[in-house]
Structure formats: C-alpha cells, structure tokens
Amino acid sequence: MKKMPKRYVGKNIFKVDAQDKVTGKAQYSDDIYFDDMLYLKIKRATYPHAYLRRIDISKAQKIPGVVKIITAADIPEVKNFGLIIKDQPVLIGIGRKMRYMGDALAIVIAESKEIASKAVKLIEVEVEKLEVISDPLRAMEKDAPLIHQDSNILATHYLEKGDVKKGFTQADVIVENEYKTSFLDQVPLQIEAGIGVFDPETEIIKLWAATQWLHDTQADVAQSLGLPKEKIRIIQPVIGGAFGKKEDISVHIHLALAAIATKRPVKFSYTREESMIAQSKRHPFIIQMKTGVTKKGYLTACQVEVIGDTGAYASSGLAVVHKGMYHCTGPYNVDNVKGVAHTVYTNNTYCGAMRGFGATQMAFAYESQMDILSHKLEIDPVQFRLQNAYNHGSSTPNGQILTHSVGVKETIKEAADMTGWKEGR
Amino acid sequence: MKKQGRGMATIMFGFGYGEGFPDHSIASVEIEDSGKILIRTAAADVGQGVLTVITQIAAEVLKVKPEIIRIIPGDTHLTKSSGSTSATRQTFFTGNAVKEASEGLLSNIYHYASIEFRSNHVELEIKDGYIFRNDNPNYRLSYWELADKVKERGDSLKAEASFFPHTDKPDPKTGQGEKLYVAYTFVTQIVDVEVDTDTGVVEILNVYTAADIGKAINPKNVEGQIEGGTVQGIGMALMEEQVIKEGITLNPNLTGYLIPTSMDTPRFVTRLVENEDSEGPFGAKGIGEPATIATTPAIANAIYDAIGVRIYHLPITPEKILKALKEKRKNK
Amino acid sequence: MSKLTIGFIINGQKKIIETTPFTRLLDLIRDDLHLTGTKEGCGKGECGACTVIMNGELVASCLILALQADGAVITTIEGIGSGGHLDPIQKAFVETGAVQCGFCTPGMILAAKKLLEENPYPTEEEIKRGISGNLCRCTGYQKIFDAIKLAANRLSTRDGGRGEKDA
Numbered sequence: 001m002k003k004m005p006k007r008y009v010g011k012n013i014f015k016v017d018a019q020d021k022v023t024g025k026a027q028y029s030d031d032i033y034f035d036d037m038l039y040l041k042i043k044r045a046t047y048p049h050a051y052l053r054r055i056d057i058s059k060a061q062k063i064p065g066v067v068k069i070i071t072a073a074d075i076p077e078v079k080n081f082g083l084i085i086k087d088q089p090v091l092i093g094i095g096r097k098m099r100y101m102g103d104a105l106a107i108v109i110a111e112s113k114e115i116a117s118k119a120v121k122l123i124e125v126e127v128e129k130l131e132v133i134s135d136p137l138r139a140m141e142k143d144a145p146l147i148h149q150d151s152n153i154l155a156t157h158y159l160e161k162g163d164v165k166k167g168f169t170q171a172d173v174i175v176e177n178e179y180k181t182s183f184l185d186q187v188p189l190q191i192e193a194g195i196g197v198f199d200p201e202t203e204i205i206k207l208w209a210a211t212q213w214l215h216d217t218q219a220d221v222a223q224s225l226g227l228p229k230e231k232i233r234i235i236q237p238v239i240g241g242a243f244g245k246k247e248d249i250s251v252h253i254h255l256a257l258a259a260i261a262t263k264r265p266v267k268f269s270y271t272r273e274e275s276m277i278a279q280s281k282r283h284p285f286i287i288q289m290k291t292g293v294t295k296k297g298y299l300t301a302c303q304v305e306v307i308g309d310t311g312a313y314a315s316s317g318l319a320v321v322h323k324g325m326y327h328c329t330g331p332y333n334v335d336n337v338k339g340v341a342h343t344v345y346t347n348n349t350y351c352g353a354m355r356g357f358g359a360t361q362m363a364f365a366y367e368s369q370m371d372i373l374s375h376k377l378e379i380d381p382v383q384f385r386l387q388n389a390y391n392h393g394s395s396t397p398n399g400q401i402l403t404h405s406v407g408v409k410e411t412i413k414e415a416a417d418m419t420g421w422k423e424g425r
Numbered sequence: 426m427k428k429q430g431r432g433m434a435t436i437m438f439g440f441g442y443g444e445g446f447p448d449h450s451i452a453s454v455e456i457e458d459s460g461k462i463l464i465r466t467a468a469a470d471v472g473q474g475v476l477t478v479i480t481q482i483a484a485e486v487l488k489v490k491p492e493i494i495r496i497i498p499g500d501t502h503l504t505k506s507s508g509s510t511s512a513t514r515q516t517f518f519t520g521n522a523v524k525e526a527s528e529g530l531l532s533n534i535y536h537y538a539s540i541e542f543r544s545n546h547v548e549l550e551i552k553d554g555y556i557f558r559n560d561n562p563n564y565r566l567s568y569w570e571l572a573d574k575v576k577e578r579g580d581s582l583k584a585e586a587s588f589f590p591h592t593d594k595p596d597p598k599t600g601q602g603e604k605l606y607v608a609y610t611f612v613t614q615i616v617d618v619e620v621d622t623d624t625g626v627v628e629i630l631n632v633y634t635a636a637d638i639g640k641a642i643n644p645k646n647v648e649g650q651i652e653g654g655t656v657q658g659i660g661m662a663l664m665e666e667q668v669i670k671e672g673i674t675l676n677p678n679l680t681g682y683l684i685p686t687s688m689d690t691p692r693f694v695t696r697l698v699e700n701e702d703s704e705g706p707f708g709a710k711g712i713g714e715p716a717t718i719a720t721t722p723a724i725a726n727a728i729y730d731a732i733g734v735r736i737y738h739l740p741i742t743p744e745k746i747l748k749a750l751k752e753k754r755k756n757k
Numbered sequence: 758m759s760k761l762t763i764g765f766i767i768n769g770q771k772k773i774i775e776t777t778p779f780t781r782l783l784d785l786i787r788d789d790l791h792l793t794g795t796k797e798g799c800g801k802g803e804c805g806a807c808t809v810i811m812n813g814e815l816v817a818s819c820l821i822l823a824l825q826a827d828g829a830v831i832t833t834i835e836g837i838g839s840g841g842h843l844d845p846i847q848k849a850f851v852e853t854g855a856v857q858c859g860f861c862t863p864g865m866i867l868a869a870k871k872l873l874e875e876n877p878y879p880t881e882e883e884i885k886r887g888i889s890g891n892l893c894r895c896t897g898y899q900k901i902f903d904a905i906k907l908a909a910n911r912l913s914t915r916d917g918g919r920g921e922k923d924a
C-alpha cells in the first residue's frame with residue numbers, strides 16, 4: 001500500500017521541550033521554591049526485618065527549627081499504598097514490622113534541610129530483630145518466617161501451550177541452563193523530589209512531584225489519606241528521567257501529610273543514597289531454562305522456571321515476573337511451552353518496574369540458549385534465528401496470533417546486512 | 426591478549442499493560458484564543474519525547490506548523506488520565522488518542538466551515554490553519570476566526586478522544602489468551618566486543634541495530650531511544666549491580682554502583698524497519714523498552730565468541746571473566 | 758550558625774551574599790540565587806549535574822563550599838545563553854537530539870563549553886574524554902558527541918577557522 005507523504009510525521013522535528021532544557025529554564029520538582037518553605041526528611045528503618053518496639057522523638061523535637069515530627073501514632077487513619085497490592089505502610093507504627101531498610105518510621109519537618117537531617121539522627125529507636133531473609137530461595141522454604149501475613153510467595157503464574165513432553169521427545173538436542181540477573185537501579189539522573197502545599201480554602205493538597213502516571217499516583221495518595229481524589233492535585237513538573245523508578249510513590253504521601261500538618265509549603269528531596277535504598281529496583285531473576293531443537297535447527301520445546309525477588313513490597317512485581325515468563329521463547333515459533341513464575345517477598349529493597357519489565361531479564365536467558373544451540377548444531381546464528389522467527393500468523397507463548405506488523409525477520413536480515421554478516425564470521 | 430568477538434540477539438516485546446487490564450489514554454485538542462492549538466494530556470514526558478510525538482501527530486492531522494501546538498503541563502485537575510509512561514505505550518496510546526482527537530477537531534472545523542461558507546464538505550480545502558472554498562481561495566477563515574464564529578453559535582472548536590484497545594486476561598492455569606498485548610516490537614542487535622584476556626575488561630566496539638518499530642514518528646528520537654537503551658544494556662551486561670547483602674545495600678552511590686560513562690559508548694549503526702502495519706498512529710509502535718533488551722544477551726554471546734567462555738550470572742565483570750578463563754585453561 | 762559575607766561575580770553580575778561556613782556552593786546557587794539550571798544528581802562529585810565554571814575551571818559545585826567562591830567568577834548554564842540568545846553549543850544540543858530528560862544537559866553544556874575553549878577542534882575520542890565526568894542516563898552519549906562536533910564546526914567556521922559549513 002502506498003502511503004501519502006507526510007509533512008511532520010516521520011520528520012526530525014526538534015524536541016518541543018529542548019529549548020527550556022538547554023537554557024536551564026525547565027523546572028524540575030526540586031527547582032520550585034516557595035517563601036516560608038519547610039524541609040522534610042525521613043527517619044528510615046534501622047534493621048531490615050524487625051518489630052518496632054519504641055520510638056523516641058523527644059531529643060529531636062527539642063532542636064530549634066524543628067517544626068513537626070509525625071509518627072504512625074499521629075496518623076492512625078492513614079492506609080497502606082502500593083501499585084497493585086496495598087502492602088506498603090506510610091509509616092511503621094509501634095508493634096509493627098519494618099521489612100526493608102527503606103521503610104519510613106518518622107517524618108521530620110524543619111526550617112532547613114540541615115536541621116531536619118540533624119533531627120533525624122536524634123530519633124531513638126528500639127527494635128526486636130527477626131531473621132533477615134535476603135535470599136528468595138530461603139524465603140520459599142516452609143520454615144522461613146513470613147514477611148507479610150501470608151506466604152512469602154506473593155504469586156505464582158503458569159504458562160502452558162502444546163505439550164512440552166512431546167516437544168522434548170521430538171528434539172534431537174536439548175540444553176538446560178540456569179541464568180541469574182542482579183538488582184539494578186534505574187538511576188534516572190534526577191533524584192526523587194517534590195513540594196506539597198495545603199490550600200486551607202479549598203482543602204486541596206497540591207503536589208509538585210514527578211510521576212510516570214499522574215492520575216494513578218493521585219488515586220493512591222488519596223486512598224491512603226482517605227480523601228476524595230479531587231482533594232489531591234498533582235502537577236507534573238519536568239521529569240529528569242524515570243525508567244520505571246517513578247512509577248512508585250516516593251515523596252508524595254509524606255509530603256501531603258507534612259503539608260496538612262504544618263499548613264506551610266514543604267519540600268522533600270531524597271539523596272541519591274536514599275533513592276537507591278528506598279525506591280524500586282529491577283528484579284533479580286533466577287531462570288531455569290530448557291530448550292529443545294531438532295537436528296535441522298527447529299525449536300520444539302521450551303520449559304522455564306522463574307523466581308523473581310520482589311523484595312519487601314509487591315510494587316509491580318507480580319506483573320513484572322510473569323511478563324518475563326510470557327516472553328520466554330523470544331520471537332520464535334515454539335509449539336510446546338511450559339512455564340512457572342514465582343514472585344517472592346524478601347527483606348531486600350522492593351523491586352518494581354524498570355525498562356523491559358521482566359522481558360529484559362528473560363531475553364538474557366533465551367538468547368543465550370539460542371547462541372548455545374547454534375554452536376551445538378553448527379548452524380549459523382543468523383540462519384538459525386531466521387528459520388525459527390515469527391511470521392504473520394505465528395503464535396506467541398500465550399497463544400496470541402500475530403496479525404499485524406511482524407517485522408522480526410526483516411530486523412534479522414537488516415542487522416546481518418549492516419555487518420556484512422557472511423564474511424563477518 | 427585482546428580478542429574480538431561478535432554476538433547477536435533478537436528480541437520481542439509485547440507492549441501496553443495488556444492482559445485485560447483497562448488500558449487507555451484520553452486526550453483533547455482545542456482551538457485556543459491565543460492563536461495556538463492546545464492539547465490536553467496527562468502523558469508524562471520523562472525525556473523520551475512523547476510531547477514531541479503528539480505535537481507532530483496533531484500538526485500532521487490539523488495541517489498546521491508544529492510551533493502552533495501547545496501542550497498543557499500535566500495536571501490532575503486540568504487533564505484526564507493518559508495512563509502511565511511505561512510499558513512502551515505512550516506513542517501508541519496517547520499518540521492514537523491525540524490523532525483521533527485531532528481528527529475530531531478537523532471534522533468540526535469542516536462542519537462549521539461548511540455552514541459559514543454555505544458549501545458541502547468536498548468543496549472545502551484546508552491549508553496552514555486556514556479553511557476556504559476551492560472555488561474562492563481568497564475568501565478564507567483561519568481556525569481562530571472560525572472558532573470565534575462557532576462561539577457565537579454557542580459551541581466551541583474542540584474534540585476529545587480516547588484510545589482504549591481491548592486485551593484478554595490470560596487463563597490463570599495456562600497463560601493462554603487471544604490477545605495478550607496490543608502489539609509487539611522486534612529488535613535485532615549485533616555487537617562487536619574486544620575482551621582483554623589479561624584484565625578481563627570488555628570493550629564494546631560496534632552495535633548494529635535493526636528495530637521494527639512500525640513507523641518512526643521522529644526517526645532521530647527513535648535513534649536516541651535505541652542508543653540510550655543500548656548503553657543501559659551495556660551497563661546491565663558488564664557493570665551494574667546493586668549489591669544487597671542481608672537486606673543492606675552495600676553500594677548506594679554512583680561510585681559503588683557504576684553506570685556507563687561517555688567512555689563506554691560504542692559506535693552505533695541503526696536501521697529502522699518501517700512496515701507501517703501496526704494499529705498505532707500512522708502505523709507506529711513503541712520503542713522505549715525494547716531498545717534495551719537485546720543488548721545484554723548480544724554482548725554475552727559476543728564475549729563467548731571472543732574467548733569461548735559463557736557467563737550465566739550478570740553482570741559479566743572482569744573478575745568473572747578471568748575466573749572463567751582460568752577454569753577453561755584448567756579443564757583443557 | 759555563624760554567618761559570613763562573601764562576594765563574587767556570577768553570570769556577569771556582582772553578588773554580595775550572606776552564607777554559612779557549611780553551605781555548599783550548589784545550595785548557594787540554587788537555594789539563595791534560585792539559579793536552578795544547576796542540578797544535583799548525587800551530591801558527591803560523581804555525576805556532573807552540578808557542574809559550573811569557576812575561575813575558568815569546571816567544578817562540581819556540590820563539592821565546593823560557598824566560602825571558596827569568595828572573589829570568584831562563576832558561570833552557570835543561565836550565563837551561557839537564554840531565550841532568544843542561545844549559545845551555539847546549546848543550539849547544537851537542541852538540533853542533534855542530545856537532550857532527552859535534560860537533567861544532565863546544563864552540566865554537559867558547561868563541560869562542552871570548557872572543552873571547546875581549550876580544544877576547538879576535538880576528535881570524537883577527545884570529546885568522549887572531555888565529558889567523561891558528566892553522567893547521562895538517557896542518551897547513550899552519542900547525540901551529545903554529535904552536538905559538540907556540530908558546535909565545534911560552527912564555532913570554527915565563525916572564527917574563520919578550518920571548520921565545515923553549517924550542517
């Protein structure tokens with residue numbers, strides 16, 4: 001089909017926000033200032049897995065310039081938050097558990113950043129330590145202490161297409177390997193920051209803070225505070241990168257509470273260290289993958305088991321881990337597929353979204369397998385991929401028939417062509 | 426000794442939330458008094474360029490210069506939900522919503538112009554923000570003049586649209602479903618590496634990328650996504666690891682947690698495969714996440730090609746390479 | 758906390774300001790002068806987002822005390838060009854797609870400025886080295902190299918140097 005020539009689509013128009021960004025004019029959340037603004041800091045967990053037995057804010061409160069310190073006892077009505085499951089507390093109360101080092105114990109609001117930081121250090125905490133579960137395999141054991149009320153296995157997802165047993169009997173070569181990936185930080189260059197302002201007239205709390213989804217963040221903040229959605233107004237400043245890290249709540253609820261409590265504008269900027277400890281990571285995966293192929297190099301079966309460490313809270317973990325599994329064959333026709341994916345709580349920093357959402361970890365496994373197989377079969381890796389790659393009408397591991405825009409073979413051919421692949425090897 | 430190797434990886438990525446989650450984006454486009462056309466969307470531009478994408482789409486449909494388009498800064502109280510900037514979905518979802526809203530606005534422009542000009546629609550033509558009758562191009566109305574006349578009639582020139590494609594919930598026992606994701610992006614990368622067998626240090630020399638993105642709304646920005654994603658993939662392959670021991674993060678800083686610097690940038694060669702066959706705006710698909718996925722395995726495979734050892738646990742650090750080389754020598 | 762008065766020239770403007778012995782130059786620039794183009798990405802000298810030019814040298818303003826700026830001449834991104842008057846480097850960043858989230862951009866542009874002042878005709882390798890203290894998580898750096906090359910070309914053309922014509 002011949003397409004009409006376009007004037008602007010398909011053209012390299014300059015980024016509409018670039019001019020503001022090269023001049024320093026673009027306002028990120030930390031760049032906004034109000035007169036009479038207060039600063040917020042958080043006292044965080046002192047142990048990765050422990051009951052909070054005592055919290056003493058008296059010394060901290062005495063420092064001149066400390067305006068307010070909020071602990072869980074001050075906000076009994078505030079509810080947990082979370083992207084898919086509401087399992088993350090806003091503040092840990094006495095008798096409650098801290099589950100990772102990022103958990104918040106107290107909100108300190110002061111006239112300056114320095115005073116707030118100083119006060120945080122003077123908050124005294126007593127805890128009753130519990131076994132720290134850092135290894136998801138330990139978390140899955142029957143006798144492991146529970147991190148939340150129910151099982152440490154937050155979710156198990158299954159995948160089954162065709163008959164893998166049959167598929168492996170059809171195979172001439174089978175390879176099975178275990179792949180592991182690590183915790184990664186998204187490292188958007190901008191650290192989490194925001195400002196909260198309470199408007200006494202409308203009783204609306206205005207938040208200037210980055211989020212990847214404005215209205216969903218608004219909803220989570222509102223439900224946590226028990227307010228109607230329209231009482232939370234979030235205004236999106238310019239965002240300094242995200243890569244998944246700004247899907248989760250960071251400064252938002254703490255800022256709202258501080259703004260309500262003080263009736264003054266409050267700013268909260270994480271440090272990089274705080275961002276790395278308290279905000280989401282990429283899930284480390286343990287992937288057991290078995291792949292079968294005929295002598296002629298046609299894939300017959302793929303079996304996969306995934307364990308994803310989602311850390312202390314669910315975040316988007318349930319979605320990430322099984323999405324990874326759903327991509328286990330890569331873009332190749334495999335009639336027989338079987339998979340199981342466990343999303344497991346530990347006392348590590350919670351894991352959430354990061355560019356590729358589980359599919360990134362999985363590609364390391366399936367494309368390593370493809371390489372191993374092509375060496376075993378002594379088939380050229382380009383040819384091997386081409387002969388297995390999807391066409392129009394192919395079916396994914398989920399049985400979705402691809403009807404549109406299936407350009408995978410073209411990408412293989414183009415990439416090979418760019419390198420002059422034939423002579424290249 | 427320095428040894429060179431080449432590796433490849435081909436990946437797919439099903440984008441949008443999919444799996445039956447309600448996934449949609451709402452946008453509106455209106456003729457503003459100020460001589461601009463205003464787009465309302467909550468889509469977050471985290472640097473990837475969705476605001477530029479929708480500007481181009483609206484300009485294309487409405488036949489105006491991109492400079493005429495203004496986008497309201499995201500605000501819960503002034504926009505409706507556009508869903509998240511994640512799942513590689515904004516070009517596809519908000520792009521489609523803006524395209525449809527722009528088409529809605531264009532239809533309204535035709536509708537009211539046909540009243541003003543007492544003509545039927547086929548006699549009308551639009552150029553650079555003006556509408557006129559074919560037989561009398563000198564008598565024309567700008568969108569803004571038309572908007573004033575529409576206001577007198579008690580209406581306004583604006584349109585809202587949403588894009589809300591259906592996906593299916595997978596069967597919980599088997600993960601099977603008719604339409605799990607709205608579409609798939611495919612990428613192949615071939616990577617050349619050089620491994621120093623004395624130090625274990627890996628240098629990425631060349632990265633060749635072919636990406637099936639349906640249609641690039643802005644090719645340079647697609648390239649930017651691919652280059653940025655690739656370098657993040659280099660980080661994942663070779664250096665990045667947040668070390669958490671017994672629940673304690675041991676390297677919560679950028680000295681302990683290394684990310685690629687300008688010294689790690691390889692030579693890029695990129696080609697876009699544009700079949701224009703997707704249900705996205707003008708046939709476009711998303712590229713955000715797929716841009717990073719192929720890099721890590723392609724590097725692992727290239728390292729194997731170079732030195733004959735395979736590392737199964739990321740990141741592939743010099744220590745791991747040296748250890749594996751040692752074992753390989755022992756086993757010989 | 759004891760207050761101290763310091764004086765310096767920033768973006769061509771003379772300033773006399775009260776500060777404390779512990780205030781970082783970065784905080785003085787941002788919190789007191791509201792020149793918020795200078796960013797904080799780590800606070801530890803690791804990322805380059807807070808880069809400014811002080812007395813002709815690139816410095817990480819998060820590592821420097823405000824006191825050390827007494828008597829200094831400082832340039833921040835706001836002093837490079839704004840609004841209708843973009844510096845050729847800024848222009849090149851816009852045109853080559855070197856800006857994504859933009860958080861590294863001010864620091865990068867200052868690093869590029871310094872690089873081109875010292876070495877008007879840098880090779881790609883020299884560009885890489887010149888900005889290696891500035892992290893960018895978005896672009897993969899290639900388009901930033903392109904921007905600096907383009908700016909170098911234009912600047913040298915303008916000076917009657919050996920550069921090529923405008924791209």
Ligand code: FES
Binds near residue numbers: 800803805807818819
């Ligand atoms: S903020 Fe100064 S180097 Fe990162």
Ligand code: FES
Binds near residue numbers: 240856857896
């Ligand atoms: S453009 Fe985002 S960090 Fe460089």
